[in-house]
Amino acid sequence: MLTQVEWSQFGALVTSESSRAALALSLKTSLASTVLCIVFGVPMAVVLARSRFPGQSVARSLVLLPLVLPPVVGGIALLYTFGRRGLLGHELDVLGLQVAFSTAAVVMAQTFVALPFLVVSLEGALRTGGQRFEEVAATLGARPTTVFLRVTLPLVLPGLASGAVLAFARALGEFGATITFAGSLQGVTRTLPLEIYLQRETDPQAAVALSLVLVAVATIVITLTRRSRTAL
Numbered sequence: 001m002l003t004q005v006e007w008s009q010f011g012a013l014v015t016s017e018s019s020r021a022a023l024a025l026s027l028k029t030s031l032a033s034t035v036l037c038i039v040f041g042v043p044m045a046v047v048l049a050r051s052r053f054p055g056q057s058v059a060r061s062l063v064l065l066p067l068v069l070p071p072v073v074g075g076i077a078l079l080y081t082f083g084r085r086g087l088l089g090h091e092l093d094v095l096g097l098q099v100a101f102s103t104a105a106v107v108m109a110q111t112f113v114a115l116p117f118l119v120v121s122l123e124g125a126l127r128t129g130g131q132r133f134e135e136v137a138a139t140l141g142a143r144p145t146t147v148f149l150r151v152t153l154p155l156v157l158p159g160l161a162s163g164a165v166l167a168f169a170r171a172l173g174e175f176g177a178t179i180t181f182a183g184s185l186q187g188v189t190r191t192l193p194l195e196i197y198l199q200r201e202t203d204p205q206a207a208v209a210l211s212l213v214l215v216a217v218a219t220i221v222i223t224l225t226r227r228s229r230t231a232l
Helices: 009-015 018-051 056-068 071-080 090-095 103-129 132-139 144-155 158-170 176-181 190-204 206-229
Strands: none
Touching: 009 132, 009 158, 009 206, 018 056, 018 103, 018 158, 018 190, 018 206, 056 103, 071 090, 071 103, 071 176, 103 144, 103 176, 132 144, 144 158, 158 206, 190 206
């Protein structure tokens, strides 16, 4: 890949208006989807790791389903659920809310494919850490919320950080579900992977240059996370 780039033109290739818009949108939506993964994924991981209930294996399979589904299939599922004629999309459209082919759709598609990465990482950390300290805190009179915030979360913080970074990296590279559910509108839904795909047909040099940018951003994120995890 490095030999395919005209380095004298690299700056111009990656700083065009469409490239900058795609990179900014990717970073913004990936950050938003990571926040959503934390909001929804932490309770899921805690329930799967700490609870026993009928149908738990089915629930875990549904949570992990995006790991094995082709992203395009996930995009179709989101489209037929939240599209204008979808299961919920029609009611939302009546209320004046259009989800499909919007920036919100990009975030939803990225969250759909990235959520299992956080759940798997955090559930593993919860199971490895055990429940000894939580039980001690409970016997001392701490409320469940206090136990969770003051004992459980600090213990599994490295696993949570690792899962959040994996989710961010997966969201940053998401393509199939995004193009199916959100389309490719510059500045609105065209993320960096979509821009690379389009540039591959019209300007291969720009596609390779943007691919290197995507690789560099992902590498920086993972490196910073490993350092922060070591510090923890």
